[in-house]
């Protein structure tokens with residue numbers, strides 16, 4: 001079954017790890033061989049600039065990750081750069097779509113032109129923050145009561161103008177509720193249910209319902225601390241509990257996957273430690289859901305969502 005995965009951090013690793021080979025480097029969870037074995041049809045590649053990078057070097061670091069995307073990911077014949085969502089319907093057998101996203105606007109500072117350059121480079125999904133405050137908004141490690149900053153409103157306008165999907169993962173609560181009526185297209189690319197795992201990176205029932213009311217979706221994340229707190233080991237069954245909770249809350253049409261592979265070392269869910277193990281999750285889901293329902297969560301729901309992007 002084809003899978004669309006909304007979040008991995010392999011670009012950051014490709015720039016950091018010496019001589020990392022996207023084809024089959026065992027240090028990479030979402031390398032090409034793993035994506036193929038897991039039947040991942042579309043992978044979103046996040047540009048993630050670590051907070052420890054000095055502000056004046058952040059944009060260069062983002063550019064380095066885009067360079068790695070071109071020279072190490074897209075250089076493989078199977079990979080197709082998705083710059084228009086309609087390409088998702090045109091992928092041939094054996095081809096894998098590759099989408100660029102930006103995990104937090106820290107690297108643009110207060111310069112809208114830098115965001116425009118990233119959009120020109122093909123970024124299709126943008127998160128306003130990582131965990132910390134930036135010029136745009138406040139992340140989940142900040143006070144939940146602080147909202148979107150004036151520059152953030154300019155950022156949202158630019159995203160809307162170019163039909164870029166706004167990603168609310170990592171955004172604090174006040175910011176989350178403020179962007180819902182402002183963003184044209186909205187998604188939570190890698191979050192779970194806070195009712196089951198009380199972590200600020202997860203969304204409350206109220207947030208999840210509001211997100212879906214505004215046409216958004218929630219893609220579950222495999223990072224163990226967001227699945228179950230205080231556990232020695234995390235299993236696929238633990239993740240299934242989130243999926244079951246969410247399907248009851250908002251339906252299979254609004255749920256997908258955003259693994260966070262390559263962003264969770266050294267932790268992982270048992271038997272779901274890299275992209276090649278996706279079939280273990282799919283097989284587990286097929287015990288509780290029909291094939292159509294699993295397909296909806298694995299890829300069709302997101303495809304239906306993006307086919308509407310840019311229409312109106």
Ligand SMILES: [Zn+2]
Nearest residue numbers: 103170190263
């Ligand atoms: Zn993240």
